[in-house]
Amino acid sequence: MTRTAFALQTTPQVNEPELIARVLAGDRLAGRELYNAHAPRVFRLAYRLTGNAELAREFTQDTFVRAFQRLADFRGDAAFSTWIHRITITVVANAMRTVRRLRERQTDLSDLDALHPANATVRRLDPDLRERLGKAIDALPEIYRTTLIMHEMEGYTHTEIAEVLGVAEGTCKSRLSAARSQLRAALADFAKEYES
Amino acid sequence: MTDDVNDRFDELLLDATRAYHRPPDERALPLDEMWKSIEAQAFPRARRAPRYAQWLRIAAALVLGVGIGRFSFRVGRHEVPAVTTSQRIGAPATGDRSVAAPQQPIDPTTSRYLGQAAALLIALPTEASVGRPDQPFIKRANELLLTTRLLLDSQSAADPAMRNLLEDLELVLVQVVQLQKERDASRQTELELIQQALDQRDVIPRLRSAASEYAADD
Numbered sequence: 001m002t003r004t005a006f007a008l009q010t011t012p013q014v015n016e017p018e019l020i021a022r023v024l025a026g027d028r029l030a031g032r033e034l035y036n037a038h039a040p041r042v043f044r045l046a047y048r049l050t051g052n053a054e055l056a057r058e059f060t061q062d063t064f065v066r067a068f069q070r071l072a073d074f075r076g077d078a079a080f081s082t083w084i085h086r087i088t089i090t091v092v093a094n095a096m097r098t099v100r101r102l103r104e105r106q107t108d109l110s111d112l113d114a115l116h117p118a119n120a121t122v123r124r125l126d127p128d129l130r131e132r133l134g135k136a137i138d139a140l141p142e143i144y145r146t147t148l149i150m151h152e153m154e155g156y157t158h159t160e161i162a163e164v165l166g167v168a169e170g171t172c173k174s175r176l177s178a179a180r181s182q183l184r185a186a187l188a189d190f191a192k193e194y195e196s
Numbered sequence: 197m198t199d200d201v202n203d204r205f206d207e208l209l210l211d212a213t214r215a216y217h218r219p220p221d222e223r224a225l226p227l228d229e230m231w232k233s234i235e236a237q238a239f240p241r242a243r244r245a246p247r248y249a250q251w252l253r254i255a256a257a258l259v260l261g262v263g264i265g266r267f268s269f270r271v272g273r274h275e276v277p278a279v280t281t282s283q284r285i286g287a288p289a290t291g292d293r294s295v296a297a298p299q300q301p302i303d304p305t306t307s308r309y310l311g312q313a314a315a316l317l318i319a320l321p322t323e324a325s326v327g328r329p330d331q332p333f334i335k336r337a338n339e340l341l342l343t344t345r346l347l348l349d350s351q352s353a354a355d356p357a358m359r360n361l362l363e364d365l366e367l368v369l370v371q372v373v374q375l376q377k378e379r380d381a382s383r384q385t386e387l388e389l390i391q392q393a394l395d396q397r398d399v400i401p402r403l404r405s406a407a408s409e410y411a412a413d414d
Contacts (some may be wrong), residue, residue, distance in 0.1 A: 011216065026239070028235055028239040029331075029334070029335055029338060031234075031235070031238065031239060032231060032235075032331075035227075035231055035234065037228070039225070039230065039231075040222050040225060040228055041229075043219065043225055043230075044219045044222075045240050047217060047219035047220070049210070049217075050217070050220060051216075051217035053220065056219070057226060057229075060230055061230050061234050061237075063231045064230075064234045064238065065233075065234055065237045065238045066241070066397060068234070068238035074204070099262045100331070128217075129212050130212050130215055133209065133212045133216065134216055134217075137216050146339055148213070149217075149311075152210060152214065153213060153214055153216065153217075180209075183209060183213075184206075184209070184406070185204075187209070
């Protein structure tokens with residue numbers, strides 16, 4: 001099964017317009033049904049973007065609270081899943097700015113060794129590709145990172161990503177390509193080791 | 197680096213990328229816990245009902261009993277010979293409370309609905325014993341309430357006796373659905389009131405009887 005097929009198959013098959021109408025009328029059971037249908041994917045995306053279960057949980061909650069509070073604004077032009085994933089991206093991006101600022105303050109001192117040449121040598125000798133790749137992905141510009149995560153890890157199509165992020169499909173493809181190039185560049189020394 | 201090595205390196209990168217921030221298994225997601233928080237914020241509870249609403253609910257429960265009794269009494273007096281299921285299979289008649297077939301044929305939806313309503317009300321004591329009905333129970337009551345309202349607008353409600361029964365059941369189901377909004381202490385009181393009304397009027401045996409009669413006539 002392709003990743004795209006997986007993504008489409010996990011898209012819930014429920015009568016969403018009816019559920020949405022019921023939620024707007026104050027029916028919390030309908031709200032739960034809508035939540036059940038979309039929460040797993042929203043959580044997965046939030047987790048991929050944050051790498052932290054607590055944050056993913058908090059952002060999933062925020063996403064749904066906002067979605068239900070603004071449901072009257074949902075016009076149904078796009079799919080509900082597109083709309084709610086757009087909210088997820090916004091919630092995560094906004095909150096992570098604050099989280100990163102806090103983390104930077106906390107790690108400013110502990111990360112000083114990264115600038116030290118001796119430690120840099122140790123780092124270069126570290127063969128753990130995953131760890132290095134993780135850091136390289138973290139260092140990507142937010143728009144590239146989000147596109148990469150949605151496409152390569154969560155199996156969203158370019159069309160879906162373009163809709164969620166509100167950009168053209170071409171933009172989405174070029175962002176993905178740029179993200180890959182940056183990763184390749186960041187791991188160039190590893191590639192040389194791999195070649196040899 | 198050759199193209200082949202480039203491709204293999206890209207493949208390796210892609211594999212490693214998928215391991216980045218790999219989410220936990222879907223079955224391990226704290227869906228219920230997250231929902232509690234979402235529900236509390238997105239669906240704030242309605243303002244507490246005024247004191248007289250409590251009395252209205254008690255009255256509604258009593259109306260149910262009266263309604264069921266009236267239904268049994270009226271169908272019992274039909275000119276059409278009252279042939280009960282038990283008589284058809286050769287068993288002795290069940291006495292005053294036996295429910296005869298209605299004048300109009302009952303469709304399968306109504307018959308099924310009566311059985312489901314009986315099943316739900318039978319489960320009520322179990323719910324009461326643990327202090328609260330759970331979400332699936334309330335959901336079921338909600339679905340039956342919807343069916344009741346649909347039946348009230350259908351040909352099934354053309355029979356006045358059936359209409360009375362449906363109207364009375366609608367009131368009880370509304371009460372059951374409303375239980376989810378009650379605080380724990382009030383919820384227990386509400387459950388006991390519904391249960392008392394059901395017991396005093398033998399509602400469930402009569403409902404069961406009616407359901408089986410309709411099923412037999414169908």
